[in-house]
Amino acid sequence: MxxxxxxxxxxxxxxxxxxxxxxxxxxxxxxxxxxxxxxxxxxxxxxxxxxxxxxxxxxxxxxxxxxxxxxxxxxxxxxxxxxxxxxxxxxxxxxxxxxxxxxxxxxxxxxxxxxxxxxxxxxxxxxxxxxxxxxxxxxxxxxxxxxxxxxxxxxxxxxxxxxxxxxxxxxxxxxxxxxxxxxxxxxxxxxxxxxxxxxxxxxxxxxxKHTEAFRYLHSIKLPMNEKGERIGMVHKNVQDNDYQPINPSDPIFTLFDDSEICYDGGVTVYPTFINEAAYYDNNLAMSLNEKVLITLDDA
Missing domain, CATH: 3.40.630.10 (Zn peptidases)
Structure with a gap:
């Protein structure tokens, strides 16, 4: 070989x-x-x-x-x-x-x-x-x-x-x-x-011949005010649900006034690195992914 x-x-x-x-x-x-x-x-x-x-x-x-x-x-x-x-x-x-x-x-x-x-x-x-x-x-x-x-x-x-x-x-x-x-x-x-x-x-x-995979799209940040202070957290329905679907209009953040921020995208996405501690220095809340198939050309 x-x-x-x-x-x-x-x-x-x-x-x-x-x-x-x-x-x-x-x-x-x-x-x-x-x-x-x-x-x-x-x-x-x-x-x-x-x-x-x-x-x-x-x-x-x-x-x-x-x-x-x-x-x-x-x-x-x-x-x-x-x-x-x-x-x-x-x-x-x-x-x-x-x-x-x-x-x-x-x-x-x-x-x-x-x-x-x-x-x-x-x-x-x-x-x-x-x-x-x-x-x-x-x-x-x-x-x-x-x-x-x-x-x-x-x-x-x-x-x-x-x-x-x-x-x-x-x-x-x-x-x-x-x-x-x-x-x-x-x-x-x-x-x-x-x-x-x-x-x-x-x-x-x-x-x-086909293997399910997830492709990184982009990351989203925790909710912050104009001073750069955090004003909310990852929604409890999302927390610990890495790779589980987030659909348009699903809540993704809960603010400290108990209101919610919903996902405003137009397609279903799959979150990873949800609430990763190491990313708090950048206020990153999670990465969003799409589901894809890996296909073997010679299968």
Whole structure:
């Protein structure tokens, strides 16, 4: 196979207070059989240890927003996370000509998203991976996150690899561990590694022709007044209902005067990252998605 995956990197702890990825890396370091397969090598990476020691998401800037090609090549961007991104790019990339064939970036979220495989690029490899993971793990959610952008324009860590995906699992509070969430992350990661082994040996099982997925549209903010102060919160009917439909005119926010703000779009959308704690610095309430189908061209 001309497209064989020879080098895999599993990265945890891009955000210092997301403990599942960090401890899954520690588990795999202690028990390497979980991270290895016969047909490829695996590198285990703890991305942002200093932020973890400080018990923060990041020290100076979100590490998972530092990987655009233009930023990686800009020496003026030199705070801790910006510098760390350049080190990781040299270690695992360089982006655009990477020594890493597949980068698996592990994250957990405070939102009730279950186990979510996030694809930032399109193409046959990603389509087959999505179909396989959904087939063997029916509870998995497949997300296509702005996969129309070229990799060089993506700021995410996983785009350093020739291929790259995120494993996003929740709900999990910041700076804690949860067994159920760690097990979900482990299970999805194992399925990805199994897929690569089968892909390399050209022995994938028959995959479903169509796989349901969700494509990111845009994010919406919490209600605020002219001073930039929050005046409401996510509606209780929306809270914890990630990937459940929001229809036109459904209430999405409750204001502190007990009035409601309803969704004013014209089509049904599907929310994710609902009330994510890490996004409060930007007052983001949720991301809205459309439902799409991933179709295998060769099925």
């Amino acid at each position: 001309t497209d064989k995956i020879n080098q895999v990197a599993i990265v945890g702890g891009v955000h210092g207070n997301e403990f599942s990825g960090i401890y899954l890396i520690k588990k795999y370091q202690a028990f390497p059989r979980f991270a290895t397969r016969n047909s490829f090598n695996t590198e285990l990476v703890w991305a942002n240890p200093e932020a973890h020691y400080a018990n923060k998401r990041y020290l100076h800037a979100d590490l998972n927003r530092q990987f655009k090609n233009a930023d990686l090549s800009n020496p003026a961007l030199a705070n801790y996370e910006q510098s760390r991104a350049k080190v990781l790019n040299a270690q695992l990339g360089p982006k655009g000509n990477a020594k890493t064939d597949l980068l698996i970036d592990l994250h957990n979220t405070t939102s009730n998203m279950g186990a979510c495989l996030i694809l930032t690029q399109a193409g046959p490899f990603y389509n087959r991976l999505a179909a396989y993971v959904k087939m063997v793990m029916p509870e998995a959610i497949i997300s296509r996150d702005e996969d129309h952008f070229a990799a060089e324009d993506h700021a995410l860590m996983c785009t350093v690899g020739r291929y790259g995906v995120l494993v996003e699992v929740g709900p999990q509070s910041q700076s804690v561990l949860r067994q159920d969430i760690l097990e979900l992350m482990h299970t999805m990661t194992q399925h990805i590694l199994d897929f690569v082994e089968l892909y390399n040996s050209n022995s994938l099982p028959e995959l479903p």
